[in-house]
Amino acid sequence: MLNTIVCGDCVGGMKSLDNNSVDLVFTSPPYNCGNKGKNKDMYKFYSDNLTNEQYLNLLDESLHESLRICKGLVFYNLNFMRNNTSTLLEFLFRNKDVLRDIMVWDKMRVQPPIGNILGKRCEFIFIFSKDPKTVINDFRNNKATKYKDVFGSWLSNICQIGIKTDKIDAKLHRAGFPVDLPKIFIDMYTEPGGVVLDPFMGCGATAMAAKALNRHYIGYELNKEYVDIANKRLYG
Ligand SMILES: C[S@@+](CC[C@H](N)C(=O)[O-])C[C@H]1O[C@@H](n2cnc3c(N)ncnc32)[C@H](O)[C@@H]1O
DSSP states (O other): OTTEEEESOHHHHHTTSOTTOBSEEEEOOOOOOTTOGGGTTSBSSOOOOOOHHHHHHHHHHHHHHHHHHBSSOEEEEEOOOTTTHHHHHHHHHHTTTTEEEEEEEEEEEEEOOSSSSOOEEEEEEEEEOSSTTSOSOOSTTOGGGGGHHHHOSSOOSEEEOOOOOOHHHHHHBTTOOOTHHHHHHHHHHOOTTOEEEESSOTTSHHHHHHHHTTOEEEEEESOHHHHHHHHHHHHO
């Protein structure tokens, strides 16, 4: 199971993982923005158009399983889009008791607005844990000092990481995050040999970050095409 990306639905798949068997979850679930209009090129192989109820269930159930399986922090990278705002707010409200903090990911580039809204320069990383005492900011072992250019002098709630999308993947999957994003959090919150889970693995950025840092990964991805791309990025 370690160092594998399972092709299939994460919610069903994660049920076979034991309680507290991974050290960290880092993921970006689909945003449910419809894959049409201005978003039509977001994915080549995923339609991204669940009903609000199905989308809320996917977020809720994947988080529930992630919290059960994970000993530590669970990071969900998401953004408010025209089609998903009410569902995302509902998801956060439902899970307010396990939401520990919110980080802003400053992508350092503005995406032009669609309609009467602000241009998008940031996304959000929602940080959950089942135990309120799970350490987010460890002053005694502050690994963030080496990421001053990302967070500032202290581990702050803004991380500045520009988008450096791999050109080959960009044509097939524009919703991928840069490998540096999960890499920084995996480095800060796990030790070598630890296990990182990404329930929505896409083209494999979290697995690549884990591998580069000598951590193990477990991933799920609905579409075989993306699993194949991820494995190719990982092992050539
Ligand atoms: C925002 S993308 C993740 C991108 C990824 N972080 C990367 O860097 O490539 C969300 C992914 O979740 C996948 N997905 C959607 N529903 C899923 C499900 N129920 N189980 C597993 N994967 C799913 C989609 O195919 C899509 O690739």
